[in-house]
Amino acid sequence: MRERLRQWRRHFRRVPAIGEEQAFLLLAVYVGIVAALAVVCFRIAIEGSRLALLGSSLQASPLRLVLAPTLVGLLVGALVQRFFPRAPASGVNQTKAALYVDDGHIPFTAVAGKFVTSSLAIGSGHSLGPEDPSLQIGAGFASAIGRVLGLPREKLRLLPSLGAAGGLAAAFNSPIAAVLFVVEEVIGRWSAGVLGAVILSAVASVSVAQWFLGADPLFRVPEVHSVDPRELIAFGGLGLVGGVAAVSFLRLALGARRRLLALPVWTRYLQPAAAGFLIGCVALAYPQVLGAGYETIDAVLHGEFSWRTLAVLAVLKILCTGLSFASGTPGGLFAPTLVMGALVGGAMGRLQAAWFPDLASPLALYVLVGMGTMFAGNLRAPMTSIFMILEITGNYTIVVPLLVSNTVAYLVSLKFQRTPIFDVVARMDGMDLPSTEEQREQSVLRVENAMRAPDGPVLKPGETVAEALGRTGSATDGFLLVHERGRDWSGVTRARLLRAAEGAPDRRVSEVTEALLPQLHPDHPLEAALRLVREWWPLLPVVHRADSSRLLGVLSLDDILATYRGDPPSSGAPRAAVPVDDAGGTATSA
């Protein structure tokens, strides 16, 4: 027996220890699993509160319709003001704050508060969705795990993002969309290590969530088929209408939130209840506005409403979601955004079928494209919006109309609502988080924006110092480039040349040059060039990528700083190559 134990011990010692990176990837899987378990409980809690508050029928009684959101609004208002002040904050922003501000720390009370208040609010019919809270619940659990494990700051900062991906993937049942959203909106950068961990977390999460909740999507998607290319014009129109609807919603929600936040603090106890009462009143006539609204999407996908009803419902859903959001009721905007999109898309699809019956795809196609369109316009996550719909439908014939419509809506939203909703909300909450959209939209300055023609001749290594000084003439650059043999470039300061000329004017230039210079290309980011320009390399050659003996221009620290300051170029923009003549001079110097 002892011998066997010794054998086992020896066997285990032979198993290679895993490195930190592999351990982190394993941790990502673990985080995904835990996030999924939490989100499964959260979704069941929402459904449970819906059953308890509104009853098992999708058409609740009028009394319940008005009382449930009102009374729950009162309760949620009190809970938020007394115990969970961070519950109304956006899960996306809290995860970003964990990444950029709080060293990966998300208070567990915020997670618990989000769980309780969101499940009550959504279950009672407030027009909010479970995805953003799920994202935050996943991030919160991940943060707790990271802290229990005592991870280093760098890893701990990243861990909530993995939990967020897991939470969102479990809520949406769509891992690709979750990965894209977290990378696009929370982390804001693509690197292999981060992406791998996020993917593992999302995949693990979806697998566990499907184990408990089933693998089917949140709503039943009818068959859709490819469209006539001429119909893309209609989808462009849908993008336009969706973009306008998105901007209307954003202006309404953000404006109302700003106004309600300006009211005395005691009113915040009542704001969710007031919003709930108004939503309940609307629901008496149009119960489809209640809650996350997946049933409404399902009904629209199956052609349940006329275009007039769809248009009215779209307006009411925008109003109700704006009310819920502005009142500080905890919950997310993802699902209501999809519902708004489905309603707008459905209305447009109905009109298309009425006006151009020969050029009308199935209604479900318009509904699905509308969902993606509104997502792109409201949440400004264009990649996520496309892949999410693809994941939901599993049908690639939808790609082209989706691309057309989403792009139009995104551009409309970008034009009329400069700051994305998450960034505005973060600023309202007193945080200035880095905006991933600003980063994305920012134009990168490149070497070609700053380079200029050299103000002096290009020297040859074989010429004498005296000859070289004779050719410099009135050149103002204190540093002169030397074109070495082949594709190399070096340089020498004018002062050094002068010193060398005093002692031995017949010395070759090659005897006084510095070491070889690093070379730049016009497409290099200016940031990279900044790291290379040192005091001892005051001027760097910018050469052609295919032929580094071909000088395109030069770049100095002053040129870079002037470009960052936005100063006008001092000597034009020498985009054309600077030919090096046989004597080593340049066209400019000549």
Place this chain on the structure above:
Amino acid sequence: MNGGKIRNLRPRAEGEADSGLALVAQHRGLVLAGLAAGTVALLFLTSAVSRVYRAHVERLAREWSARGEVAVRAHRPEDAVEAFENAQHYARHDPRGRMRLAEALLLAGRGEEARSHLLALWARAPGDGRVNLELARLAAADGRAAEAARYFDAAVHGSWEVAADLARRRARQELIALYLSRNALPQAEAQLIALAPDLPRDAESRTELGEDLLKTGSARRALEAFEAALASEPRHVRAAAGAGMAAFRLGDYSAARRHLRSAVQKRPDDPATGRALATTDLVLTMDPLLPRLRAAERARRLGLAWRTAWARVQACAASQGVALAADPQGPLLEGASMLLHAHRQLAALEPQITPGVLRRDPERIDSVMDAVLAAARASQDCGPLQPADEALLLIGRRHAADEP
């Protein structure tokens, strides 16, 4: 997990002596055991909660489904739709529930919604006979005949959970009705031929088959079907009438007269059968080319045929304003020219229709009949045919078919 305690855990700075994972490595047994225990607890909690939730939801789905069935039986389709929608909410991916919802929507007249559900069911199970049948009916109602035929065909060859043979037969019958309504007679005939072996052997089914075959123009197969029906139930009126019509179409006027007389005796108020019987009688009494006729009788029939044709030509010329004395070689319309030719031929042959002439020269019978039939053909566009005119044409057609 305790939020307060967790908050006190200070995040470790980069470059601190031990990385967190190294610390985990030092105490990994303890930390990992703790995490494993926490995870297992969460797993058990989630399992328990989801099991309770799922059981509750399944119960709700059953309850709503039962309410839907009650509403269907009580002919309250809107209530049924609501109940089945609720049931679907709790058993979202139950295809049977979705099928019931689609059927309730059809009952409520909400075809488009039903179609959307049916299409989704079809995508899941393209060979489901019931789904295909409902889709076919919707397509047929919307006038999309090709699509309807495709779905009907899939329903015929699809899978059925109960009474598959009966369901397939009914689906095929609906497909036949669709083809007949669209005048797609060869397709309808093909389906009827395929249907025949599956039909019960009773007179009613055979009669229906015969009637449909008759509509497709397949008179021989129709006659077989009617005769099979009459064999099992000799007094079946529709079978007798159908057999008479089929025999009439086939040119078997003796059989047609037998069946039609039988049908008219049992149901004298059927005008179509009565008219067919009258025409059949005329054919049989006017035909001078029948074998074994005595010369006097043949001459009488030939004379009757001549007079009928002569009267028809006169009436036709009068109705069209054609002067029968005009020169047929002159500048005339084609119809008028044919009429004048027929008139001249008939006029030339009149003295030859005597028993003596016919006995001496039997070839004259054919030339008289040719002229009579040419006159009947020339005048067939002049208004509705009288029974005697129709009989003449049928006689002509009958003997044209006999010629080699």
